Amino acid sequence: MLRYLIKRLLGIIPLLFGITVISFAVIHLAPGKPAAVEQSMDPRVSAESRARMAKLYGLDRPLHAQYIDWVAKMARFDFGRSFGDNRPVLDKILERIPVTLAINISSLLLIFGLGVFLGIKGALRPNSLFDHSLTVGMFLLFAAPTFWLALLAMQLFSIQLGWFPISGLTSLDYEYFSPLRKFLDICWHLFLPVCVISFGSLAGISRYMRASMIETLRQPFITACRAKGLSRGAVIYKHALRNAILPIVTIVGLSIPGLLGGSVIFESIFALPGIGRLFYEAVMTRDYPLIMAEVVLGAVLTMIGNLVADISYAYADPRIKYGKK
Amino acid sequence: MRKNPYLTAGVVIIGLMSLAAIFAPLLSPYDPSVIDHANLLSSPSASHVMGTDSLGRDLLSRMIYGARISLSIGLIAVGISVILGILLGALAGFYGGWVDTLIMRFADIMLCFPTFFLILAVVALTEPSIFNIMAIIGLTGWMGAARLVRGEILSLKEREFIQAEQSLGASHARIIGLHLVPNAMGPVMVHATLGIASAILLESGLSFLGLGVQPPVPSWGNILIESKSTLGIAWWITLYPGLAILLTILGFNFLSEGLKKKLG
């Protein structure tokens, strides 16, 4: 286990390197690189910004030197200053990250929990009416564009039924709430977004879980468990589940980049102050330092998420944890 | 037909969509860009089957032309990613060694990036155009096809008929192109149909944010921009484009399930 852990952690280094290289390459080599902005007559980019950017990137210097500069700065957590308000990019990101993390972690928990639950239920009654309607439902959910579902949900639950707030993170008189009420207020505001965000991935996970469960229930050791006289419940929930759930952990990890990417649209629709919306604003205002930092951040978060998922899997499966004899 | 309902359903849905896209000028009742001040935001009626938008443009017509845009973007973007994927996967699988490691590492790194972030970053640098969208979606989606092709080639490489060809002195390109790659095409096709679906989703998301297909060119995504402001007032602007996207994605999903079943 330790050996696996070390191997995996060492593997991060080339990955991080690669992430920075690709990010740099995309920004600087794509048509219309920052240099072109200097010469463009785009009124959105003021002369001040152009000068700032030339200085920031040392655009007269060779590319690899620029790259090293940039990486060196990042290693010191200096992501430059935002073009919009000249505040350090790091600050702007840090103040928005909690919201995005709260939303995405809640979504992951919901996806995992509900997905596993529905998958099991489908596997236990394969080809029943329940199972078929579940499959059809999941197909539809999978196919629906989630931002559209967000709009529909807003229409139904917020506007017509009035159960949830239309947008935003907090209510108008948030300042005057007690800490408990503040927490509940945020939960109430985040409930709809988290549910809607989860729907797409939920469909996928429940299908995988169903397949995994059906496959596991066919394994010989399940028959042996029954031969021991274990009740049906014990066989399913103690033995089958524990085995079937292992690959799901990795798959849930794979849905992280999708969640992060989706946060751009969702945070915009629901007016939530997270890093997704920050990214959108940065793109609209061509705020390059912020854009670059966010691209790297998105990749790093994904990488960490996958790492956590893989390590959890290795820990949970004794065949990996203890290796072959 | 009964034996593979998924395939049938998929072919029917996508077929109809494609026909609508191809014959758009013949099928759409109105010119999609004609503004009609008399009929702003009118609900569905006999003259406007899907209603009109805030500029009085007929929604049905815009939807039909939107099909054209979305489907072609999806198709071409996936075409790019499949070609790129086959190329890189074939090189990685056939030559092995450091070529393989390099390409697979590259794929691993690319997979770390939320696609949307990369696409948005590129769009920030360039003006959003249909060509750019197709290119960037294509360039960020090759990893899946590459993995599949590489896997097939790795397992086929050791087979006798390949070694026979090699001993006869066939060129690498011939072996790869004529024998190895065609065997991998099945799974790649399945992957590609799903890829078109996700490309369409990506494009509609981008257009919805205003960074994809630019108005007045209609795309299902950018029609939905208006729904934000007309929520609660004009349900048809929200419902129909979303439904169209849903149906299309469903169609491609069915198609891929059907192909999977057919290939065994």
Add this chain to the structure above:
Amino acid sequence: MENLLEIKNLRVEFGTEGKPVAAVDGVNLSLRPAETVVLAGESGSGKSVTALSVAGLLPPEAVIRSGEVIFQGRDLRRLSGGEFDRVRGREIAYIFQEPASYLDPVYTIGSQIAETLTLHQGLDTGAAARETLSLLALVRIGEPERVARSYPHQLSGGMNQRVFIAMALACRPRLLIADEPTTSLDITIEAQIISLLCELKEKFGFSLLFITHNLAIGRRIAERIYIMHRGTVVEEGSPQSIFNSPAHFHTKELIAAYEKIGRVK
């Protein structure tokens, strides 16, 4: 002496769609207390299906069309799910062909054995752990503590089968069904396992229903042998009568097969 187990006219069909196939058709078998019976036949003869029917472990595609399975005077087919659960593991134990596949890979050996003890005898964790160690010693495992802490994939095939035997005998069952337990093991290990089983049978007095395709084992350990072919019992008798005067052609085939390989023990 009353029979411990009696199978009467058992018919098991597979396949619900289209024409069902009878894997077992009209099988009669009996077993006395503390008796060793070998059920022999080639693959596909229906011996495993017969055994699985006794323990109520048939897969969902299989249906017992007719017949009776009477164990200690009760027709097992009449039992409810919960009642059968109490019989399995406690009165009737089962060991399988490839022990590694039949053990849960994510739980330790110790916890899997203790599970049976807690389930059927109500032992608490401490008592179950102690009993587990003594069971492991019983099957001649050298380092019981280490093995109890191990996972199935860390042990060899022979070791896993000993573990399985320990687990099966945990609650002192009346009947042990052994479905080709040594087929996938090396010959030397096979001999050890078989002699272990005989030794434990002498000690605890359970009945042993041993299923195999290898008649040599039958010759060595059986008091009676049943030969199955294509779903029915074609011959039955003591080892001497089977080997000295085989009646059915298939019996003769089986004897010829084992003699050719030369596995004379």
